[in-house]
Amino acid sequence: MNSVIKWLYGLSELPILLIGEGGSGKTSFLCHLLHGRAEFTIPTMGHYHTPLDYKKRTLSIWDTGMGCFRYPKWLDYFHTPDTSVLFFHDCTWDEEMTDQSLQTLSSIGTEMLAVGYRSCWVILNKQDSVSAPEADRLRKLYNKKLMDIFNDAANCRVIEYRVSTRTGEGVKQIIDDLYAFVTGAKKDSDQQSPNPQPSKQNQNHAPDYKTQIENEGAKDSLSMQEFWHLFLNADLLQWGHRDHLKSGYILILESLKEGGNAFDATQTFLNHLRRLRNAKPDSFRNTEHRTMTTFWLAHLHNAIIKYKVYGNKNEFPSWNDFQQVLLKTPILMNTSLWMDYYTKEHIFSSSARESWSLPDIKPLPGMASSNSLSNLIQENNPDRLLQYAFTVVQYSLVSGTRRGQIYFWIQIVHAAIKVFPTVPGASTEEKSILEIPASRLNSASFNALFDLKSSIWKEYYPERIWNSIAARMAFIPLDLKPLPNVIDVSSKSQEKASLLKQMESTLIQNDSGMPSLECLSFQAISTIRDADALIQSSEADSPVISSHSHLLLYLYRSLATEREDGNLGKTALDKSEEMSGPRVNSATHRIFWVQMFVAALSRGQSTSTDAPASRTETLRFENFIASNLQLVCEDLPRLYYSPEIWYSEEATQVMLAPDKRRMAGSVSSTGQETFDGMLHL
Numbered sequence: 001m002n003s004v005i006k007w008l009y010g011l012s013e014l015p016i017l018l019i020g021e022g023g024s025g026k027t028s029f030l031c032h033l034l035h036g037r038a039e040f041t042i043p044t045m046g047h048y049h050t051p052l053d054y055k056k057r058t059l060s061i062w063d064t065g066m067g068c069f070r071y072p073k074w075l076d077y078f079h080t081p082d083t084s085v086l087f088f089h090d091c092t093w094d095e096e097m098t099d100q101s102l103q104t105l106s107s108i109g110t111e112m113l114a115v116g117y118r119s120c121w122v123i124l125n126k127q128d129s130v131s132a133p134e135a136d137r138l139r140k141l142y143n144k145k146l147m148d149i150f151n152d153a154a155n156c157r158v159i160e161y162r163v164s165t166r167t168g169e170g171v172k173q174i175i176d177d178l179y180a181f182v183t184g185a186k187k188d189s190d191q192q193s194p195n196p197q198p199s200k201q202n203q204n205h206a207p208d209y210k211t212q213i214e215n216e217g218a219k220d221s222l223s224m225q226e227f228w229h230l231f232l233n234a235d236l237l238q239w240g241h242r243d244h245l246k247s248g249y250i251l252i253l254e255s256l257k258e259g260g261n262a263f264d265a266t267q268t269f270l271n272h273l274r275r276l277r278n279a280k281p282d283s284f285r286n287t288e289h290r291t292m293t294t295f296w297l298a299h300l301h302n303a304i305i306k307y308k309v310y311g312n313k314n315e316f317p318s319w320n321d322f323q324q325v326l327l328k329t330p331i332l333m334n335t336s337l338w339m340d341y342y343t344k345e346h347i348f349s350s351s352a353r354e355s356w357s358l359p360d361i362k363p364l365p366g367m368a369s370s371n372s373l374s375n376l377i378q379e380n381n382p383d384r385l386l387q388y389a390f391t392v393v394q395y396s397l398v399s400g401t402r403r404g405q406i407y408f409w410i411q412i413v414h415a416a417i418k419v420f421p422t423v424p425g426a427s428t429e430e431k432s433i434l435e436i437p438a439s440r441l442n443s444a445s446f447n448a449l450f451d452l453k454s455s456i457w458k459e460y461y462p463e464r465i466w467n468s469i470a471a472r473m474a475f476i477p478l479d480l481k482p483l484p485n486v487i488d489v490s491s492k493s494q495e496k497a498s499l500l501k502q503m504e505s506t507l508i509q510n511d512s513g514m515p516s517l518e519c520l521s522f523q524a525i526s527t528i529r530d531a532d533a534l535i536q537s538s539e540a541d542s543p544v545i546s547s548h549s550h551l552l553l554y555l556y557r558s559l560a561t562e563r564e565d566g567n568l569g570k571t572a573l574d575k576s577e578e579m580s581g582p583r584v585n586s587a588t589h590r591i592f593w594v595q596m597f598v599a600a601l602s603r604g605q606s607t608s609t610d611a612p613a614s615r616t617e618t619l620r621f622e623n624f625i626a627s628n629l630q631l632v633c634e635d636l637p638r639l640y641y642s643p644e645i646w647y648s649e650e651a652t653q654v655m656l657a658p659d660k661r662r663m664a665g666s667v668s669s670t671g672q673e674t675f676d677g678m679l680h681l
Ligand SMILES: Nc1nc2c(ncn2[C@@H]2O[C@H](COP(=O)(O)OP(=O)(O)OP(=O)(O)O)[C@@H](O)[C@H]2O)c(=O)[nH]1
Pocket: 020, 021, 022, 023, 024, 025, 026, 027, 028, 029, 041, 042, 043, 044, 045, 064, 065, 066, 088, 125, 126, 127, 128, 129, 163, 164, 165, 166, 167, 569
């Protein structure tokens, strides 16, 4: 795991770990270091890596949040024997908090001793707010504690001078001292290269994979359809590398068309393998290995994208292009390809067999490199049918009026979109347009499909009712004809092929960007509806999370009242740990959403946009969602994490920092903290 973390975040030089109880000033310290001033901070969750060029070296600074302490042995993942630890204490804490902080230092110290350590310096922070004798008292307490734990005064000590990460006093001196200490003490063993070399076999031999592909292709007399038929019936006469690639190619291609990725396709592939094994145990041995399957599907996925993008093609390749795709990426023929990425110990571990595990030699191609910001594409679509709904929704949510009209639009949009499945299907036949999941639909396709007009209300209401005062307050029963349950796909837009193409390109674009405002607004409507239903039932307070709307409502109810007492971060983590269910069974997933929530609530705090307490809970929740539309986007993690990291076993165990984009609560060296989602809305 350590090596995974190392290549993932480039933890190559002078690692420095900032730890200490929540609110002790770790992030403020980093802000001062980077920007030379204190900034507004929100509680940090998880671990964030910031490289800082300093003198002639790069400091690899890890800011941690209190979430860390909650995972057993978390230090194992982020602390190496060459890490310098800076432990923060808030001098204004009362006795109870001080005891807790001392205990935390004990448990961290014990783990450091087990892993091996370089140094541990205690920083008595916020001395701008306490007297000198109080700081002295604390210094003695901590000196004794350090002696008890490490008995190593040369490397483990309390900083003597005054420190305040608010005023900046002492900050530069700490880093100067640490730099001098580390560069002076650097051992020879540290110069070792962190990454093992790629396997010799792959370096020395460059087999002619192209010729091999051509030879095997020439002998392959089955059409792709025939192959697939035999595969489904477990009638394949052979089950070699090419057959694996072929079936994987079909599955990943179909998954891609419906907005899926290697991870969605992995489960389908494993299901097929199980089916084949049950049908013909002698021909299909039990070689089920989740990491290996995902590894190959991820490579096939990249090969398909490469073929499409570099070939300047508008469409995904077809089934029959398999041979051509293979020829463009001949390395797929290398059955030992995984050796470039995984050590044997790692890939043959039982956890890698059962769950997707990140490679420990180098990242898969296409995986975002450390902290690179993805270019967010703001859709600029002139054909914005949903804009109608959005405008009404936004107006209604913010002003609390015209509820009648908004519900009309909800019904219309909902009736139309009902023909889309909410969950992507797993069938592998050629996809029809109606198999694109609703969550991936964009407004242009929606418009083209349903041909709805902003004037459609005229079919249902006379103008005087539509514009009446009553319609502003509540939903008015329909006057002219009932609302449809399902709207037919417009007959004008039956040209499936061209629409499918349009959707495919949207899917690819959406991979790196946020859905349009219209889509977010649309999703917000259903979130609010779901939340309302949950509030009516008793399910809202259940920590067994049943849906994304439930997750949002649960966090909202747990945290919205907490922001006054300054303990938001701690409560958020406590609450998040009570949650269960498939959406939150990974540490990274859970903390990601909690962090998003904390950021949203903190923003509310700083801009005071919250609804008055007199409003009903549903309305307050509506108001909160309307001000933080990004939260309704279930795909939000895609903006921050590559799927390889997001779905990895490692991410399940500890909070892994995002690799595509920084989250609120972390500080970057290029700018100050970001409040996610709102920047590009
Ligand atoms: N008086 C005083 N307040 C400070 C000082 N440094 C930080 N603060 C305040 O303390 C609070 C917490 O600071 P952070 O830097 O967010 O603390 P943290 O250790 O990163 O907290 P977590 O991320 O929750 O673990 C903020 O409100 C800061 O403004 C200081 O030197 N003096």
